Amino acid sequence: MEAAQALAAERLEESAIVATDSAKAADAGSRGIAGRTFLLRDGMWQDAAHADGNHVIAIAAYSDAYFDVIRALPETALVLREVDSVLIAGRSVSLKIGANGAESLGAAELRDLVEAFR
Numbered sequence: 001m002e003a004a005q006a007l008a009a010e011r012l013e014e015s016a017i018v019a020t021d022s023a024k025a026a027d028a029g030s031r032g033i034a035g036r037t038f039l040l041r042d043g044m045w046q047d048a049a050h051a052d053g054n055h056v057i058a059i060a061a062y063s064d065a066y067f068d069v070i071r072a073l074p075e076t077a078l079v080l081r082e083v084d085s086v087l088i089a090g091r092s093v094s095l096k097i098g099a100n101g102a103e104s105l106g107a108a109e110l111r112d113l114v115e116a117f118r
Contacts (some may be wrong), residue, residue, distance in 0.1 A: 034078035038086065045097065047089040054094045056087070057113060058101030065102045069095065072114045091118030 021100050029040040030048075038045040059065045068079045076095065079088055085098045093116035105113065 012098055015043065033082045034075070036079065036088075038079075038083070044085045044087060045083045046087040046098075047094065049092045050087055050089040051085050054089065054092060055116070056094050056096050058096045058098070059105075060101040061085075061097050061099065063101070063103040065105045068105055068110055069113070072110055092116045 011093075020033040031038055031040075031045070033045075039048055040046075059069055070080065071111070073095075074089055079086060080097065086094045086096075090099070093113060095113075
């Protein structure tokens with residue numbers, strides 16, 4: 001498990017460098033991914049559709065919860081292929097994927113997350 005966490009941390013650092021370089025090249029620090037517009041804010045790509053009132057659920061990148069979310073919400077995989085540190089807006093909840101967050105989700109938590117996201 002420690003090796004997986006070290007690898008995940010290394011990939012997050014690498015993606016932060018790539019994201020920073022991409023942001024320099026992009027107009028006003030924005031980029032389009034999977035039909036969504038993302039803005040680079042404080043080192044994290046944030047979905048422009050995120051509403052301040054949306055509840056944010058933090059998920060640790062490459063954790064069991066991360067892969068459960070991808071299986072349950074395959075539309076998020078399109079974004080997560082491009083960036084590791086990201087806030088993805090849903091209907092009434094947004095997902096914050098990064099170095100910190102939930103490592104696992106119970107079946108009821110995942111079901112509620114999917115319902116709120118879609």
